[in-house]
Amino acid sequence: MALNLLISIPFFLLFVVNPFHFVEPRTLEVSEHPFTRTLRKLKDINKGQRVRGVGELKSYLKKFGYLTTNDNSSNNNHFDKNVEFALKEYQVFHHLRPTGRVDAETIKRMGLPRCGVPDIITPQNHKLKGLVILANYSFFSGSPKWEESKRALTYTFVSSANVLRMYDVRLATRNAFQSWARASNFTFMEMPSEYNNLANIVLGFHRGDHGDGYPFDGPGQVLAHTFAPQDGRLHFDADEPWSIESTSWNVGPGWNVGWDWRRWVRPRWQSRRTIDLQTVALHEIGHLLGLGHSNVPGSIMYPSYEGVKRDLTQDDVDGIRALYRLPN
Numbered sequence: 001m002a003l004n005l006l007i008s009i010p011f012f013l014l015f016v017v018n019p020f021h022f023v024e025p026r027t028l029e030v031s032e033h034p035f036t037r038t039l040r041k042l043k044d045i046n047k048g049q050r051v052r053g054v055g056e057l058k059s060y061l062k063k064f065g066y067l068t069t070n071d072n073s074s075n076n077n078h079f080d081k082n083v084e085f086a087l088k089e090y091q092v093f094h095h096l097r098p099t100g101r102v103d104a105e106t107i108k109r110m111g112l113p114r115c116g117v118p119d120i121i122t123p124q125n126h127k128l129k130g131l132v133i134l135a136n137y138s139f140f141s142g143s144p145k146w147e148e149s150k151r152a153l154t155y156t157f158v159s160s161a162n163v164l165r166m167y168d169v170r171l172a173t174r175n176a177f178q179s180w181a182r183a184s185n186f187t188f189m190e191m192p193s194e195y196n197n198l199a200n201i202v203l204g205f206h207r208g209d210h211g212d213g214y215p216f217d218g219p220g221q222v223l224a225h226t227f228a229p230q231d232g233r234l235h236f237d238a239d240e241p242w243s244i245e246s247t248s249w250n251v252g253p254g255w256n257v258g259w260d261w262r263r264w265v266r267p268r269w270q271s272r273r274t275i276d277l278q279t280v281a282l283h284e285i286g287h288l289l290g291l292g293h294s295n296v297p298g299s300i301m302y303p304s305y306e307g308v309k310r311d312l313t314q315d316d317v318d319g320i321r322a323l324y325r326l327p328n
């Protein structure tokens, strides 16, 4: 009996006490987006080459404001000097080495889910000879903003697809609105959806082509988009794995693990990457109010989704206060 106990204790310790038993590299958990597979085929190709997939890269750079050619990008696989320059601009904005090539760092960055609003909005940027280096927050072209009389804004929800419980959606978005209210002189109040014609802001979940000229792209890449003031439309891509949890990783029910371990201790078949609604809502409301993308890593207005972020940073606060001329 005593011997049995002695033998079983080490096994018990091995399987129960060691929390890292199920640890697996995080990258194994997330399936690769088709665009990332395309980029891998373009790794380190040179200017002047024609390679299948360059057209897709051009479409990506065009969509997010880095390339302004009029050719039918998706059919043109020529890696020309414009693509090289646009890649350098992308790399500078994202603090990568400006190699002008599809290198490993660039593939990784372009593979992250992100906001659908372009990073470079001012067209005259492209007329500059040098590379565009933004120092911090930015505004939309022409700095549109809500007029003076509109500081008490109303919002409502109109969706063409249901993905989360309405209670959770309302909670996550209310928290996000409150963060911006604390940093500015705006207030936000929800209205019942039957008054959507009267509300200043209409939020909703939609999938694919949803009638505004900016179709969503299914799971991955673009998560949401928002129109500049005073339009008031904010759309979430219904095909993303939205979540309102405090962590960006789902854990199956019945796993009694500490909060800090959730990201690491999980059976593989129950795990998948999720996107935190409050984090994305906080970012998109910044656009609703007139902010463009910031190139400050870690700021809410940074274009890529890098996990749960629910607090405005100094750069975000500086941006909104500069746009509405509020004292710091």
Ligand SMILES: [Zn+2]
Binding pocket: 115, 116, 117, 283, 284, 287, 293, 303
């Ligand atoms: Zn954005």
Ligand SMILES: [Zn+2]
Binding pocket: 206, 210, 212, 214, 225, 235
């Ligand atoms: Zn839309």
